[in-house]
Amino acid sequence: MKNRFHQWCDELIKSPAKNYRLEENSDSNKMQFQTVFFKMRPAVLLDGFSSHQLKLIRLVLRKHFKDLVYVRSVDENAMWKKIVVYTDSEEDKASLRKEVQEDLLRNTEARVRSAVGFRHVIDLLTSEEKLIVGHNCFLDIAHIYCKFFGPLPSSMVEFALAVHKNFPRIIDTRHLVNSSHVIQYLMKRSSKSLSSIFSLLCPRISSPSLHVASNSYVKVEVQADETGSSCFNSGAKHEAGYDAFMTGCVFAQACSHLGMKFELHSPSIDFSKNDKIQNYMNLLYPSWNSGTVIDLSTGIENPDSSYKRRYPQIVFSNIVLVWGFPSNIKPKDLKECVCKVFGPDSITLIFFVDSTAALIQFSKEDLVNEFLILKDNLESNDDPISVLHPLAKLLEGGNTHAANYETYRDICGSSISKVLFVDQAEAVGIRWKTKVENGSGETQKFASSSEITPGDNSPAVKQVIGKKNDPKRQSHHQVSCEDILDSLHASKLLFEKQVRSTR
Numbered sequence: 001m002k003n004r005f006h007q008w009c010d011e012l013i014k015s016p017a018k019n020y021r022l023e024e025n026s027d028s029n030k031m032q033f034q035t036v037f038f039k040m041r042p043a044v045l046l047d048g049f050s051s052h053q054l055k056l057i058r059l060v061l062r063k064h065f066k067d068l069v070y071v072r073s074v075d076e077n078a079m080w081k082k083i084v085v086y087t088d089s090e091e092d093k094a095s096l097r098k099e100v101q102e103d104l105l106r107n108t109e110a111r112v113r114s115a116v117g118f119r120h121v122i123d124l125l126t127s128e129e130k131l132i133v134g135h136n137c138f139l140d141i142a143h144i145y146c147k148f149f150g151p152l153p154s155s156m157v158e159f160a161l162a163v164h165k166n167f168p169r170i171i172d173t174r175h176l177v178n179s180s181h182v183i184q185y186l187m188k189r190s191s192k193s194l195s196s197i198f199s200l201l202c203p204r205i206s207s208p209s210l211h212v213a214s215n216s217y218v219k220v221e222v223q224a225d226e227t228g229s230s231c232f233n234s235g236a237k238h239e240a241g242y243d244a245f246m247t248g249c250v251f252a253q254a255c256s257h258l259g260m261k262f263e264l265h266s267p268s269i270d271f272s273k274n275d276k277i278q279n280y281m282n283l284l285y286p287s288w289n290s291g292t293v294i295d296l297s298t299g300i301e302n303p304d305s306s307y308k309r310r311y312p313q314i315v316f317s318n319i320v321l322v323w324g325f326p327s328n329i330k331p332k333d334l335k336e337c338v339c340k341v342f343g344p345d346s347i348t349l350i351f352f353v354d355s356t357a358a359l360i361q362f363s364k365e366d367l368v369n370e371f372l373i374l375k376d377n378l379e380s381n382d383d384p385i386s387v388l389h390p391l392a393k394l395l396e397g398g399n400t401h402a403a404n405y406e407t408y409r410d411i412c413g414s415s416i417s418k419v420l421f422v423d424q425a426e427a428v429g430i431r432w433k434t435k436v437e438n439g440s441g442e443t444q445k446f447a448s449s450s451e452i453t454p455g456d457n458s459p460a461v462k463q464v465i466g467k468k469n470d471p472k473r474q475s476h477h478q479v480s481c482e483d484i485l486d487s488l489h490a491s492k493l494l495f496e497k498q499v500r501s502t503r
Contacts, residue, residue: 001060005044005068005084008033012042012086036083038073039099041092043085054082069093071100074107122148126166135194135247136174138284138294141167156286157299164296169281173197173250175293176280178306182257198246201253218252289314312348317365319405320372323357324422325394333393334358340390341374342367357421359408368404369436375402376434401425403435 012035034045046054058070061084069085087093122144125132134140141163146152149166153159163170177183177197187200199206204217222245258276282296285304289311294301325334331350338360339346349361362368378386379395386392394400399422411425418424432445 001057002064004033005060005065008035008044009065009068009086038071038083038085039096041085041087041096043083046082046084049082057084067093069096071096073100073103078107119148129168132167132170133247133251134170134172135243135250136285136288137170137172138286141170141284156294156301160294160296160299164282168297170284170296171251171277171280172284173247173254175283175285176254176277177250178304179280179283180254180258183254184306186257194243194246194250197250201257202246202249205249218249218256220249220252312361314349315361315365316405318348318362318368319408320360320362320368320402321357321405321408322360322394322400322402323353323425324397324399324401325356325358326396327355329394331358334360337390337393338371342371353421355420359405372402372404372434372436375400376436379433401430401433404437406437407435 034047036043036045046057049057061068061070067087069087071083071085073081073083075081085096087096124130132141142152142159145159145163145166149162153162174192174194177187178192183201187197191197202217202220205220255274255277260274260276283293284296286292286294286301291304291313292301293304322334331352335347335350342362346363346367347360348363349359351359351361353359360371362371375391375395378389378391379398401422407430411421411428411430414424414428416424416427418427435445437444
């Protein structure tokens with residue numbers, strides 16, 4: 001590099017007008033020096049160099065060339081250029097650096113102005129109090145609020161009222177379709193997805209080849225170029241623009257079914273003041289499985305009368321978090337081993353966070369502590385019953401942790417972000433194996449034997465503070481005659497299987 005720049009400088013002094021070019025092919029990269037002019041100064045445009053090679057060039061220039069300056073500039077196509085510029089004095093070098101800094105500042109300001117452009121759209125929607133129409137749009141509204149207004153409030157009520165202050169008129173077509181008896185009658189038992197609603201309510205648009213009576217459907221015209229037209233004709237669902245188009249068509253058709261007339265050349269309809277849709281205004285579904293609807297104008301969340309629950313209701317106090325178990329355990333395996341202990345109806349829901357972590361929702365809150373205490377008892381004993389217990393498969397490897405749902409909140413609330421939940425928990429600083437909470441709200445953390453330091457006289461498992469002995473709960477975990485017989489039967493089957501395998 002040193003020899004090349006000496007050669008370029010010598011050639012520049014001898015023939016200033018010559019376009020000197022030095023090329024070298026290295027594998028697939030084409031490295032070349034090309035003389036150009038930058039800010040009215042002779043310069044070398046570096047093309048095809050790797051980041052390591054560019055770093056080497058900068059090192060050589062600083063050490064051996066006082067009159068050459070390495071700069072990075074942005075061209076008219078917003079592409080970065082790497083240039084080495086010749087300067088004839090220290091004053092010229094300082095002037096060059098100042099000019100480059102000013103160019104970079106102007107480029108940054110231009111990019112900021114370009115990015116701020118959509119902010120003007122949000123401000124216009126807010127100041128004009130435009131009607132906002134979306135489909136299942138609670139999360140979309142949350143994203144807009146977070147990006148353009150500020151951090152999300154800590155409570156649902158605060159969030160609802162803050163959104164209503166900025167967007168006082170919002171219609172969710174999913175709620176509109178679900179709540180209107182007229183539209184429900186037309187849809188019957190059809191799917192409530194946006195594409196299904198669009199196909200059913202707007203067949204002339206979704207399937208132009210179908211011959212449908214024109215007087216019963218709202219006509220929608222779209223201005224688009226050839227690329228946009230092909231996209232709209234192909235039905236590119238889940239593309240943001242096409243989803244917005246489908247939402248607008250569904251809203252227009254739903255309003256038509258509610259008795260609102262769309263007439264050609266008529267004045268624009270003020271939907272926000274129309275009595276026919278006032279009952280559907282500012283009502284959003286907080287989540288897909290909440291079974292509730294929140295009123296943005298009041299912040300009150302009420303049960304949705306039109307909601308038909310397809311999945312169990314989430315009860316956080318009934319949930320146990322289990323992580324660190326073997327990755328070969330599948331949801332059905334986890335449910336089977338737990339149900340063998342607590343009964344076939346003990347689990348209402350299992351959700352796998354990843355391959356080694358899961359949330360288990362029990363049918364009763366009492367089963368949460370029973371599961372946690374039983375887990376710790378099994379890990380503390382090495383007797384045959386513990387080894388052959390149905391939960392032994394879940395505890396295999398000795399790395400299984402368990403706690404209530406509050407621990408899941410705490411771990412996920414950390415700023416640390418890992419791919420696997422077990423790594424996330426370890427990064428947060430959790431070293432205990434089991435965490436149990438008693439009725440008074442006090443917690444007890446049970447550690448494995450490996451966590452007890454030498455000289456520590458405290459037992460690995462302690463009585464939960466403030467917890468009275470419950471004979472019923474104790475008897476549930478005591479070894480019964482049936483348990484012993486089941487263990488002997490299981491060990492016999494295991495022995496027979498081993499004998500057959502050796503044969």
